[in-house]
Amino acid sequence: MKKQKARYSARLLQQTKPTKKTYFLLFLESMTDCFLNIFAIKTGLPRQTLPVPVIFFRYFIPVFLGALPYPAAAQSPCLAGRLAERNAMRFPQLAQKRQLLHKEMEPAGIPCNTAPRTVVTIPVVVHVLYKEAQENISDGQIFSQIAVLNQDFRKLNANANTVPPPFVPFAADVELEFCLAGRDPSGQLTNGITRRQTDWSNIGDLTAPDGRPRIHYAELGGTDAWDTEHYLNIWIGSIGGGALGSASFPGAAPPEEDGVIIDPRYFGAIGQVTAPHHLGRTATHEIGHYFNLNHIWGGDSNSCDDDDDVSDTPVQRSAYLGCPAFPQMSCGHSAMFMNFMDYTDDACMSLFTLGQKARMRAALTTARPGLMGNTVCSSTAVQESPERAGFHLTPNPSRDELWIHLKETPTLPAQITIYDVSGKVWATQAARESTASIRMDISALPNGFYLAALTSGASYAVRPFIRSF
Numbered sequence: 001m002k003k004q005k006a007r008y009s010a011r012l013l014q015q016t017k018p019t020k021k022t023y024f025l026l027f028l029e030s031m032t033d034c035f036l037n038i039f040a041i042k043t044g045l046p047r048q049t050l051p052v053p054v055i056f057f058r059y060f061i062p063v064f065l066g067a068l069p070y071p072a073a074a075q076s077p078c079l080a081g082r083l084a085e086r087n088a089m090r091f092p093q094l095a096q097k098r099q100l101l102h103k104e105m106e107p108a109g110i111p112c113n114t115a116p117r118t119v120v121t122i123p124v125v126v127h128v129l130y131k132e133a134q135e136n137i138s139d140g141q142i143f144s145q146i147a148v149l150n151q152d153f154r155k156l157n158a159n160a161n162t163v164p165p166p167f168v169p170f171a172a173d174v175e176l177e178f179c180l181a182g183r184d185p186s187g188q189l190t191n192g193i194t195r196r197q198t199d200w201s202n203i204g205d206l207t208a209p210d211g212r213p214r215i216h217y218a219e220l221g222g223t224d225a226w227d228t229e230h231y232l233n234i235w236i237g238s239i240g241g242g243a244l245g246s247a248s249f250p251g252a253a254p255p256e257e258d259g260v261i262i263d264p265r266y267f268g269a270i271g272q273v274t275a276p277h278h279l280g281r282t283a284t285h286e287i288g289h290y291f292n293l294n295h296i297w298g299g300d301s302n303s304c305d306d307d308d309d310v311s312d313t314p315v316q317r318s319a320y321l322g323c324p325a326f327p328q329m330s331c332g333h334s335a336m337f338m339n340f341m342d343y344t345d346d347a348c349m350s351l352f353t354l355g356q357k358a359r360m361r362a363a364l365t366t367a368r369p370g371l372m373g374n375t376v377c378s379s380t381a382v383q384e385s386p387e388r389a390g391f392h393l394t395p396n397p398s399r400d401e402l403w404i405h406l407k408e409t410p411t412l413p414a415q416i417t418i419y420d421v422s423g424k425v426w427a428t429q430a431a432r433e434s435t436a437s438i439r440m441d442i443s444a445l446p447n448g449f450y451l452a453a454l455t456s457g458a459s460y461a462v463r464p465f466i467r468s469f
């Protein structure tokens, strides 16, 4: 399936007898390659997005003047790969363990093995670390993230219908759901959220002198993990340099550091979130890594020769940014840039594939079995799941009116609130005990993406919808 790049050097060497000119052109090509690779690595930009004039004026000249122009931004949106490399150096024994795990996960990850299975609910604890008040994100913002995960991993996302037709047969319901843990490791009732003010700025990517990431250790200004065998730990902390998040692959971090880190500006779909990564897809992407998914373009070598080890995602040279128009060709294939494991904008991501599902489910049963069969979700005070926490919206997208259909008699007091993605409230309506459906007039709302939140007694649930004319 992989298509080799037709290199000029290969064509030259097929010619009969190399001449001086051939060697000169080969030298020129290898120098150009070398520079392109160095600049791509230094800038964190995909190589294919670097036009030659830009490289020359922005990077080539400044290098000779002694400084790259954007050293602080020289970072990928996602640090999962860098974290894996750093941990492989810190803990050589982990690399071995990961290799063994990888072998074990392989047979279970056969893409055709995609028969429906039991939906597994993953218990989540969110550790909020903040120095400034605005980094101390609200409970509502956290709930909205759990809601987005429960959409994306169940193929219930509002933009699932935007998957381009050729990829529709591959779009998967991963059959994973997420809940905020209702009990902590000692059995105490909790809402699954911890909060701590820290002295450290940008704690999301800070290491102590001994190499340990501060965010994972209370003694270093962070918060200790909850038993990482039985909880998915998500730490919220600002990350310097423009990265959005990070995650540990199965077996690639010591237990105290196992989980996901997300910058508060990119966690959730309401409140303190920043476009174009304001719809909760950073956590979807990072949890993909946590369950062993690679970036859709494979490694970071800007090559068609490395792959993400998933057979139904087309080979792709490197990341796509922004919101490209379909189709985009890469390595001779139509690129699946709208996959959650690419770098496109949140609004433009829409699917995991069946092959990715198989890989994630294999990682769950092989490397993270402690997350299955949990009992800490059932006693939670804050329950969120499309199947349990009960309401759905019709029609979606909506034009003038939105119907909220409740599955059960609401526990009073109950009300529906409509937020836009900045957290602004557009409408509220109380529900009565006898209410089965609530009609809301949304004709005054501008076109866009909204969230309907139901509070009923102590429970809270969120559903996204689109308002369009």
Ligand SMILES: [Zn+2]
Pocket: 078, 079, 080, 081, 285, 286, 289, 295
């Ligand atoms: Zn990533």
